[in-house]
Amino acid sequence: MLKRRTLNTALASAALALFVPHAALAQGANPARLRVALLPDENASTLIQNAQPLKQYLERTLKKEVEIVVTTDYSSMIEAMRFGRIEVAYFGPFSYVLAKSKAPDIEPFAVGVERGSPTYQSVLIATAGGPVAKLDDVRGKPFGFGDQASTSSHLAPRAHLLKKVGLDGEKDYRPVHLGTHDAVARAVQAGQVPAGALSKPILDNLVKRGTVDASKIVQLDLTAAIPNYPIVVQGKLAPELKQAIKKAFLEMNDKEVLKSFRVESFAATDDRAYDVLRDTAGVLKLDLARMK
Structure with missing residues (x-):
């Protein structure tokens, strides 16, 4: 080390x-x-x-x-x-x-x-017991993204919210850019933002390492496959x-x-x-x- x-x-x-x-x-x-x-x-x-x-x-x-x-x-x-x-x-x-x-x-x-597979998915998550229990609940609330240029922590989940439930980040909820995937997971886990999105493989790795407590978050949805x-x-x-x-x-x-x-x-x-x-x-x- x-x-x-x-x-x-x-x-x-x-x-x-x-x-x-x-x-x-x-x-x-x-x-x-x-x-x-x-x-x-x-x-x-x-x-x-x-x-x-x-x-x-x-x-x-x-x-x-x-x-x-x-x-x-x-x-x-x-x-x-x-x-x-x-x-x-x-x-x-x-x-x-x-x-x-x-x-x-x-x-x-x-x-x-x-x-x-040469593809992966983005996962949309929420704070367990928080105000977001389904995708529609994101309306009017902050939503945690990673870097603006991130695929699975911005582009894919933002498009998913628009196509799946008609939520436009320009007017229907407040995008909060937190920089990294792990920052999104920690913020949602702590309830600092009620929901957010990140790479599913990264979330799985964070849970495996003990960085994120799986009992403190809930999975809302998965995006379509993304080229890796x-x-x-x-x-x-x-x-x-x-x-x-x-x-x-x-x-x-x-x-x-x-x-x-x-x-x-x-x-x-x-x-x-x-x-x-x-x-x-x-x-x-x-x-x-x-x-x-």
Whole structure:
């Protein structure tokens, strides 16, 4: 287990690296050091600590130094990819769509497989014994979402509320953005917001770890299937390096390494798999070009 000081140093270094001017960070098409970014959907220290087996696997497989990066939020991760400050990233489905709209050269190549499927669901939850017992009860109340660019903690459940019970977040309830999936679960558990939404696999993991008490929340509903989180690479990297990176992820079979992603394996994917999220953004009348 990493010491707190080591984790804090790693976080500070990663944050500093992301905001150094782009010219100073240019490493060429085959850099000696690969920066691999993980989506900031939970506490950054926990993510970096849990990703140490991943770091060791990639360094051993690719014969390169690897730096694990966790940005402050989804938008800073998108910008880091856009300006070449990271080479590989594990995006949420919708944050990938946003990143692709700003950085057309990036390439999704692998998608997480859970329970034999490359899809997952968002779960809408409420405080046990609270004022929300069914979806209709959300009307007129606060509703907890994660980051604005989150698929399963914003886009999918927001569209679900609109399509399933006609609740529009612009007028029928009050969206409260809490940043991360675990923050949503804790806020609903404590009754700070009466209901909210997050990734079902993340909620299951939080309950398993004891971070969330399952008896203090109730499940309201599940969204339709969502294409899982993609692994994305900078398109301008040398072809042989891109191929090696893709091979490393698609052939990954170590359970300790895969635990970093909460998946059992990776399967090949491409940009077309995420068109469904572009369609969902259209239902919600979201302008991708204007979103951070």
